[in-house]
Amino acid sequence: MRLPKLFSPLGLFLLALVLRLIPVLLAINLPIGLDDMFQYDMLGRSLAAGEGYRWYAQPDLDLMRSYIDIDFIAPDYDPRGLETSFRAPAYPFLLAGVYTLSGLESRLLAARLVNATLGALLAPMAYALARRLFPEHERAARFAGIALAAYPMLLIYPLALATENLFFPLVLGGLLALLRAAEKQRARDWLLAGAILGAATLTRSVIFAFAGLAGLWIWFGLRNFRAAVLYGLAVFALVLPWTIRNTLLEGQFTFVENSMGYNLHMGYHPAGTGTFQYGISVELLPYLDDGERNTLGTQMALEYIEDDPGRVPYLMVRKLGYFFGLERRAISYFYTNNFFGSISTVPLVALFLAFTLPFPIISTLAAAGLPFVRWTREHALALLLLVAYIFPHVLLMAEDRFHLAILPVLAVYAGWAWVALPALLRNGVRSLPRLLAAGLLVLLLWLNWGLELHRDAAKLAQLFGPEGNHAGFSY
Secondary structure, three states, X not given: OOOOOOOOHHHHHHHHHHHHHHHHHHOOOOOOOOHHHHHHXXXXXXXXXXXXXXXXXXXXXXHHHOOOOOOOOOOOOOOOOEEOOOOXXXXXHHHHHHHHHHOOOOHHHHHHHHHHHHHHOHHHHHHHHHHHHOOOOHHHHHHHHHHHHHOHHHHHHHHOOOOHHHHHHHHHHHHHHHHHXXXXXXHHHHHXXXXXXXXXXXXXXXXXXXXXXXXXXXHHHOOOHHHHHHHHHHHHHHHHHHHHHHHHHHOOOOOOOOOHXXXXXXXXXXXXXXXXXXXXXXXXXXXXXXXXXXXXXXXXHHHHHHHOOOHHHHHHHHHHHHHOOOOOHHHHHHHHOXXXXXXXXXXXXXXXXXXHOHHHHHHHHHHHHHHHOXXXXXXXXHHHHHHHHHHHHHHOOOOHHHHHHHHHHHHHHHHHHHHHHHHHHOOHHHHHHHHXXXXXXXXXXXXXXXXXXXXXXXXXXXHOOOOHHHOOOOO
């Protein structure tokens, strides 16, 4: 039997899968560690048990009360838990299917194996995207495939019960399906593209902005009204039933997840800077009624904005900076809370750089290459994804982990820049405006990272200090 070539789509998938299985198997007994994972696990268990889309059943509520003061319980509280609209449903339903097959005792390992498989799909899909956008540059496709296969943060993501494990391949799959449909012009391809992006919306609703813009791209960019209708019907066929369910549950229009008020409260809090901060994050958690939490969070955010409207542009810039920030939160949290014990300085610095350098390398190359791209309709669609995904986070709340959803697109443009940019730069003066634009983008990225490191210099000194593993940073 012939082995697949390493740089073929199958070879990239197998490489990515093996690299992701290593941390999964090394952490085979790792418990749930963060609030989000606990909530997704609750929902998955409830669905698997046939109790519906509920969380905070009595045993889970008792466990949570040992960490957070829960002061709101509805008079008609059901011990099976509260029906919720706060979290988008796709990933909990996936967990429920996994739990049904694996049983609850082995559920975490089974879920992480599924996560690893889903994550491994990113490598061949990034390769395929590069082949579509830059068909004459196979080396760029290899660059993108290898980057996604070996990207350090993506290697450990399968350990987390987090929506990103499903969301990332759905977003990339939706983009690929749209490009294929535009090429083939078949009804079934438009329906498939809509279904994939509908499923992505049911995983994280922030992608719905791109789903809508993609419909306009089909209608006006491709001048294909029929295709836009087919695509839109497929999107809404998935999104609308859950929206109706949530609306009936809350008694007012509610989209696929009811978390905007929570995010607005976090994004505009007067003690915050537009990103996740632990103390602020728990202020609304005692409100288990999703409608009340959403209304209260929205009202408070609007009051914060009204009290200091001049702060809004500042916060938007800060959120953009956080979105493109260095991926150091996970390593900082786990090391300073003594998950790994003490690590001497040299290997700790090497580990820190292994997690923080890949994104600057990829995004710098992508920023350097983007001004030189010939903007065809296919590239315009990729740009729409970047803009439509980034902008809502600038309005709401941003973290560095959010940029991982667009990492495959950035890796494709980074691969193209690595291969083609030297030849483009030799054109000299004719490329000067584009060269200046590329230089500006790169400068802004590195200025952002420099300011971030300067801002957190004291924390970094603690991290690398002799008692860094006991510094106890919050997540």
